[in-house]
Amino acid sequence: MTNHQSTRGEPRVALVTCxxxxxxxxxxxxxxxxxxxxxxxxxxxxxxxxxxxWSAYDLAVLRSPWDYAPRxxxxxxxxxxxxxxxxxxxxxxxxxxxxxxxELSAAGVPTVPTGWVAPGERWEPPAEHGEYVVKPAVSAGSxxxxxxxxxxxxxxxxxxxxxxxxxxxxxxxxxxxxxxxVDTAGETALLFLAGPDGPVFSHAIRKGPMLTGPDLxxxxxxxxxxxxxxxxxxxxxxxxxxxxxxxxxxxxxxxYARVDLIPGPDGxxxxxxxxxxxxxxxxxxxxxxPERLADAILSHLTGPT
Numbered sequence: 001m002t003n004h005q006s007t008r009g010e011p012r013v014a015l016v017t018c019x020x021x022x023x024x025x026x027x028x029x030x031x032x033x034x035x036x037x038x039x040x041x042x043x044x045x046x047x048x049x050x051x052x053x054w055s056a057y058d059l060a061v062l063r064s065p066w067d068y069a070p071r072x073x074x075x076x077x078x079x080x081x082x083x084x085x086x087x088x089x090x091x092x093x094x095x096x097x098x099x100x101x102x103e104l105s106a107a108g109v110p111t112v113p114t115g116w117v118a119p120g121e122r123w124e125p126p127a128e129h130g131e132y133v134v135k136p137a138v139s140a141g142s143x144x145x146x147x148x149x150x151x152x153x154x155x156x157x158x159x160x161x162x163x164x165x166x167x168x169x170x171x172x173x174x175x176x177x178x179x180x181x182v183d184t185a186g187e188t189a190l191l192f193l194a195g196p197d198g199p200v201f202s203h204a205i206r207k208g209p210m211l212t213g214p215d216l217x218x219x220x221x222x223x224x225x226x227x228x229x230x231x232x233x234x235x236x237x238x239x240x241x242x243x244x245x246x247x248x249x250x251x252x253x254x255x256y257a258r259v260d261l262i263p264g265p266d267g268x269x270x271x272x273x274x275x276x277x278x279x280x281x282x283x284x285x286x287x288x289x290p291e292r293l294a295d296a297i298l299s300h301l302t303g304p305t
Contacts, residue, residue, distance in 0.1 A: 014045040034294035086255035119167040131178035146215030181263035194296035203286030206230040
């Protein structure tokens with residue numbers, strides 16, 4: 001992506017969102033004042049608004065277009081048309097299909113073991129007991145995601161039905177062992193924001209367990225999260241750095257990145273997701289985080305990425 005300095009005076013930034021959050025998620029609104037203090041005008045713009053003129057902005061920053069999953073092909077095609085998009089359109093295309101986890105695993109990143117079930121393929125829950133997660137390869141906000149106890153015959157039936165339902169809709173399904181440490185340790189999200197040589201660690205948060213049982217259908221744009229602050233460990237930071245090093249095209253182009261980790265069976269951190277498209281950045285949970293993101297945006301406006 002090549003950025004340009006505005007010829008209209010004050011730089012203008014579009015904070016890309018969706019119709020349901022047309023005025024931005026409350027956490028993202030924390031960014032408006034720091035950008036204004038830096039002489040940057042930032043406005044929310046709905047990604048699929050036909051009246052939006054993306055060429056009128058010096059930079060479009062993906063923030064909360066959380067309704068894209070059912071229309072992923074339309075979304076990534078739209079991203080290709082935006083002159084200056086952060087994160088870049090090719091990253092969006094790669095990151096909105098969770099098959100990227102297989103690439104990261106092949107590169108040596110510790111990831112949750114994942115089985116993939118294409119539409120039309122038959123899937124039976126593993127014979128061993130334990131809990132499994134079923135979800136689509138394209139999703140946002142933990143939608144269409146369920147947790148199943150394979151010791152329970154009804155849960156086994158529901159898990160198979162969940163995979164079949166996704167396949168019938170033409171969606172690639174994922175089946176993963178449930179990492180039980182999330183029930184006690186929770187999930188750690190490590191947030192990175194652009195620095196002079198690539199993303200720099202900013203802050204971390206803890207997310208409490210979200211999956212309580214089988215998927216029962218849509219229940220909003222995203223599932224509510226229990227968030228608290230957290231201090232990242234050296235082991236978590238090492239996995240995050242290893243993960244970011246594998247991003248296609250290089251990390252120098254990224255405005256932000258979120259690395260989600262859960263302790264594996266041996267207690268070591270395991271990658272659950274790498275969020276490069278529209279992650280919550282939890283700006284309100286770390287002193288100075290809105291200002292750091294504003295500085296990162298300013299660096300994208302004034303220099304090449």
